[in-house]
Amino acid sequence: MFQTSRDGDFMPRWGRAVYVALMVAIVGWAWLQHARGRTRVGADGITVRGALRERHVPWSDIYDIRAEPFRNRRLDGPLLFAYLYRHDGRRTPLRQMDDWQVADFAAEFEELRGTAVRHRATAWERRPETEELIRLRAGRRRAWEHSVTGALIALAAMFPVMIVRVVIGAAVHPFLLFVCVPAAVFAVVAVVQRRRWRSLVPAYMCEP
Structure with a gap:
C-alpha cells in the first residue's frame, strides 16, 4: 500500500521535494536567461x-x-x-x-x-546542402519538443491515476507512475517523430 507522510496527502515527501526543486530550477533558469x-x-x-x-x-x-x-x-x-x-x-x-x-x-x-x-x-x-541540414535540425528540434510535451502530459495524467488508486485502496507505485510511464511515452514519441522529421519542419523553412 502506498504510504504518505500525513493522512490526506496523495503525494509522498520525495514527490513534493522533486516538484519544488523542478519549479525552482525552471524559475531560476528563466531569471538567469533574462538577467545574463x-x-x-x-x-x-x-x-x-x-x-x-x-x-x-x-x-x-x-x-x-x-x-x-x-x-x-x-x-x-x-x-x-x-x-x-x-x-x-x-x-x-x-x-x-x-x-x-x-x-x-x-x-x-x-x-x-x-x-x-x-x-x-x-x-x-544560400547553399542547398546547408539548407537541408538546417531543415533536418529544425525537424529534430520539433520532434524533441513533441517528445517532451508528450512526457509532461503523461506525467500530469498520472496524478489522477494515483488519486483513484489511493481512493479505491489499490497499490500505488510512484516510481512506475511518475518515472517509467513518462519516460516510455517520451521514448515512443521520440522514435516516431524523428522518423517523420520532414513533416515537422516549419513551413517558412521550406519556402524557396
Missing part, C-alpha cells in the same frame, strides 16, 4: 551569453543570420527572434535580439546583417 542573456558583436565574431555559459562564433563560421517567428506566439510576447546559423546547420539564438526587447528590431537586425557582411567579406549565399 546578451549578444555582443565584435571584430572577431559574435559572442552569445546565456544563463550559464558564453559561446563565441567567429565570422568565418557564420552561414547566415535570420529573423524567425516565435513558434508559440503570444499577444504580449515576442513575435520574431534573431538566430545565427553555422555551416553545419546548427542554430544559436541571439539573446536579447527580438522585437519584444528591441524597440526598432528591423533596423537593428539589418544593421547586424550588414556588419556581418563587412566582417565576412562575402555576401549572403
Whole structure:
C-alpha cells in the first residue's frame, strides 16, 4: 500500500521535494536567461551569453543570420527572434535580439546583417546542402519538443491515476507512475517523430 507522510496527502515527501526543486530550477533558469542573456558583436565574431555559459562564433563560421517567428506566439510576447546559423546547420539564438526587447528590431537586425557582411567579406549565399541540414535540425528540434510535451502530459495524467488508486485502496507505485510511464511515452514519441522529421519542419523553412 502506498504510504504518505500525513493522512490526506496523495503525494509522498520525495514527490513534493522533486516538484519544488523542478519549479525552482525552471524559475531560476528563466531569471538567469533574462538577467545574463546578451549578444555582443565584435571584430572577431559574435559572442552569445546565456544563463550559464558564453559561446563565441567567429565570422568565418557564420552561414547566415535570420529573423524567425516565435513558434508559440503570444499577444504580449515576442513575435520574431534573431538566430545565427553555422555551416553545419546548427542554430544559436541571439539573446536579447527580438522585437519584444528591441524597440526598432528591423533596423537593428539589418544593421547586424550588414556588419556581418563587412566582417565576412562575402555576401549572403544560400547553399542547398546547408539548407537541408538546417531543415533536418529544425525537424529534430520539433520532434524533441513533441517528445517532451508528450512526457509532461503523461506525467500530469498520472496524478489522477494515483488519486483513484489511493481512493479505491489499490497499490500505488510512484516510481512506475511518475518515472517509467513518462519516460516510455517520451521514448515512443521520440522514435516516431524523428522518423517523420520532414513533416515537422516549419513551413517558412521550406519556402524557396
